[in-house]
Amino acid sequence: MPEIDDSKPISAYVRRLWRPFTLGTVTLALTNLFDILTPFALMKAIDAITASDSKKLHEAIGLYLLFMLGTVAFRYQWRLHFGKFHHSVAEDLRNRLFSKYTRLGPTFFEKNPTGELMSLMINDVNTFRMAVGPGLLILLDAFFLIIFIVPFMLSISVEWTWKTLILLPFIPFVIRFMENRIATASRDSQDRLSEMSGYTQELVTGIRVVKGFSQETQRLNSFRVFSNRFATASNRVAKYDAMFEPALQIGVATGSVILLAWGSRDVLSGAVTLGTFVAFHEYIKRMVWPMAAIGSGLSLVQQGRSSYARMAEVFQAAPDVKNLGRTKIARFESLRVENLTFTYPGAGHPALSNVSFSLRRGETLGIVGPVGSGKSTLVQILGGIRPAPEGCLFINGETFENLDLESWRARLAVAPQDAFLFSRTVAENILFGRDAATKINGTENTDKSSDENSEPQDAELLEAIAHADAVALREEIDRLPLGFRAWLGEKGVNLSGGQRQRMTIARALAHTKSADFVILDDSLSAVDGKTEASVLSSLRRKNIGSDEKKESEITTLIISHRLAAVAEADRILVLNQGSVEAIGTHFELLKLSPTYRRIHELQSETKSSGAEPKRIETEGTLL
Ligand SMILES: Nc1ncnc2c1ncn2[C@@H]1O[C@H](COP(=O)(O)OP(=O)(O)OP(=O)(O)O)[C@@H](O)[C@H]1O
Ligand SMILES: [Mg+2]
Numbered sequence: 001m002p003e004i005d006d007s008k009p010i011s012a013y014v015r016r017l018w019r020p021f022t023l024g025t026v027t028l029a030l031t032n033l034f035d036i037l038t039p040f041a042l043m044k045a046i047d048a049i050t051a052s053d054s055k056k057l058h059e060a061i062g063l064y065l066l067f068m069l070g071t072v073a074f075r076y077q078w079r080l081h082f083g084k085f086h087h088s089v090a091e092d093l094r095n096r097l098f099s100k101y102t103r104l105g106p107t108f109f110e111k112n113p114t115g116e117l118m119s120l121m122i123n124d125v126n127t128f129r130m131a132v133g134p135g136l137l138i139l140l141d142a143f144f145l146i147i148f149i150v151p152f153m154l155s156i157s158v159e160w161t162w163k164t165l166i167l168l169p170f171i172p173f174v175i176r177f178m179e180n181r182i183a184t185a186s187r188d189s190q191d192r193l194s195e196m197s198g199y200t201q202e203l204v205t206g207i208r209v210v211k212g213f214s215q216e217t218q219r220l221n222s223f224r225v226f227s228n229r230f231a232t233a234s235n236r237v238a239k240y241d242a243m244f245e246p247a248l249q250i251g252v253a254t255g256s257v258i259l260l261a262w263g264s265r266d267v268l269s270g271a272v273t274l275g276t277f278v279a280f281h282e283y284i285k286r287m288v289w290p291m292a293a294i295g296s297g298l299s300l301v302q303q304g305r306s307s308y309a310r311m312a313e314v315f316q317a318a319p320d321v322k323n324l325g326r327t328k329i330a331r332f333e334s335l336r337v338e339n340l341t342f343t344y345p346g347a348g349h350p351a352l353s354n355v356s357f358s359l360r361r362g363e364t365l366g367i368v369g370p371v372g373s374g375k376s377t378l379v380q381i382l383g384g385i386r387p388a389p390e391g392c393l394f395i396n397g398e399t400f401e402n403l404d405l406e407s408w409r410a411r412l413a414v415a416p417q418d419a420f421l422f423s424r425t426v427a428e429n430i431l432f433g434r435d436a437a438t439k440i441n442g443t444e445n446t447d448k449s450s451d452e453n454s455e456p457q458d459a460e461l462l463e464a465i466a467h468a469d470a471v472a473l474r475e476e477i478d479r480l481p482l483g484f485r486a487w488l489g490e491k492g493v494n495l496s497g498g499q500r501q502r503m504t505i506a507r508a509l510a511h512t513k514s515a516d517f518v519i520l521d522d523s524l525s526a527v528d529g530k531t532e533a534s535v536l537s538s539l540r541r542k543n544i545g546s547d548e549k550k551e552s553e554i555t556t557l558i559i560s561h562r563l564a565a566v567a568e569a570d571r572i573l574v575l576n577q578g579s580v581e582a583i584g585t586h587f588e589l590l591k592l593s594p595t596y597r598r599i600h601e602l603q604s605e606t607k608s609s610g611a612e613p614k615r616i617e618t619e620g621t622l623l
Contacts (some may be wrong), residue, residue, distance in 0.1 A: 024081035086133025105320025115198025131304020142290030163282030366566025369575030421492030
């Protein structure tokens with residue numbers, strides 16, 4: 001299939017989907033030809049009537065009927081083929097956009113608001129569809145009508161033709177002027193629409209915060225401003241659109257008046273028959289539509305082009321991390337991080353500087369450090385979500401750039417700090433992504449669960465239950481009305497913060513069916529001490545869900561603000577303002593790291609006073 005050239009998207013799609021396009025065009029041309037022939041039959045009929053020739057009249061009626069039927073039959077055909085053409089274009093665009101969204105990294109999504117990305121998928125795709133569907137169609141229709149009508153007119157009278165169509169050459173200039181106005185106005189209106197839908201999206205997702213801060217009225221007022229801007233911009237488009245057709249129609253309608261003034265004299269003098277006069281008038285009337293249509297067609301195409309330009313920006317956006325390597329990682333053996341420094345785009349100072357450490361299969365590494373010290377950044381770099389400078393990361397001794405990223409990600413079972421869940425059942429959330437990982441590892445999963453929309457089967461349900469058990473969540477889920485088949489609201493709103501966190505750990509554990517490197521990014525911050533201890537002990541025993549894994553099979557990286565979660569790790573890394581302050585065991589760090597010692601002292605105090613340990617705020621303030 002030919003690639004789509006982003007600078008010439010319309011012709012590229014015509015080439016790719018040439019079959020329905022060609023069939024549509026040919027049947028459209030035939031429809032127009034038959035349509036143009038009907039005034040010819042009318043002319044014959046009128047002349048037969050004036051000559052009182054009933055034989056000729058019958059012939060003319062037969063012809064008229066034939067041309068009408070031809071028009072109807074071919075009209076059905078072109079509608080069918082053109083419909084197929086533009087709907088296939090829209091489908092392809094939606095798939096290309098979605099696939100690009102899945103490949104782009106966080107930098108892109110941080111820069112582009114969700115509302116705008118949604119609007120691209122829905123409005124811009126539709127605007128482009130309108131350009132290649134109705135837009136192109138109108139232009140082709142106009143083209144065929146003109147090239148069929150004009151010879152008929154010329155064959156009747158060259159003088160009548162030039163006199164009645166004299167205003168025609170001005171029309172392209174009017175079109176050019178209007179087209180530019182409409183394009184600018186519609187670009188502006190699309191931008192306002194994206195702005196407004198982005199604002200709505202933010203309200204819907206952040207409704208709890210909005211209500212919590214009593215910001216409803218303020219939000220509504222701002223929304224009214226956005227909504228009004230969109231309405232004003234849409235009105236501007238409507239204004240230019242409204243001018244279009246009347247402006248063009250005036251030009252062509254003048255033709256009719258001219259014919260009546262000049263042509264009727266030729267009929268009266270007997271130089272031309274009445275039938276010819278009527279047929280000619282029919283042709284002038286038929287010229288009104290293509291002339292007006294050229295304008296709307298061009299405006300649709302213009303709007304489609306600007307929508308495509310917006311989509312092309314997404315198609316051309318580069319992912320944060322390029323997946324160019326070939327080395328597949330089928331089993332995790334070792335990780336080495338050497339002098340890793342990372343700065344977020346546009347940030348003044350690095351989030352990580354000169355971080356070095358290593359980890360072998362089966363080990364547990366704890367990471368602690370104040371808020372903003374770079375812990376989550378490190379996890380994202382390890383997961384290939386943010387780019388690491390070349391030569392800083394080595395997996396199984398191989399440099400990161402040479403890895404097949406998908407195979408590496410399939411090794412990882414990550415419970416991210418942001419406990420995001422999908423609007424699906426509890427069981428489906430726990431088993432999310434497990435099949436994809438199994439496929440990547442070559443043990444193709446053929447059961448029904450590989451279908452996104454299928455409900456988990458009994459065996460899978462048991463597996464989900466086992467994982468929930470491992471994170472001390474089973475009883476709480478059982479208490480939900482439908483238990484493991486309970487439907488979660490958007491982002492899991494009907495679960496508590498702590499339950500959501502444990503769901504993400506259970507989801508990560510379900511992944512260990514194929515993955516062998518577990519990463520928990522502050523995943524126990526919203527659970528009580530007892531639950532935390534129970535989750536950690538099942539992790540420590542490597543008792544992952546239904547499978548009792550051997551000690552050496554799972555490597556674990558635990559980020560936590562609470563030392564209790566990492567105290568038993570083989571090694572603990574203390575991060576402070578992006579740098580490694582120290583690495584060692586719990587007891588070594590108590591001697592080596594002032595930060596670690598302070599956290600320890602603070603948490604021992606809170607423990608003895610019975611309060612929940614606090615999050616580590618900033619260096620030197622609250623640790
Ligand atoms: N997307 C981003 N763009 C720019 N800067 C960022 C981004 N995410 C994080 N940072 C900055 O990078 C630094 C490290 O952030 P990171 O999220 O890694 O901290 P953390 O140690 O995980 O903190 P916490 O304990 O609060 O989870 C912070 O200074 C933060 O402001
Ligand atoms: Mg973090």
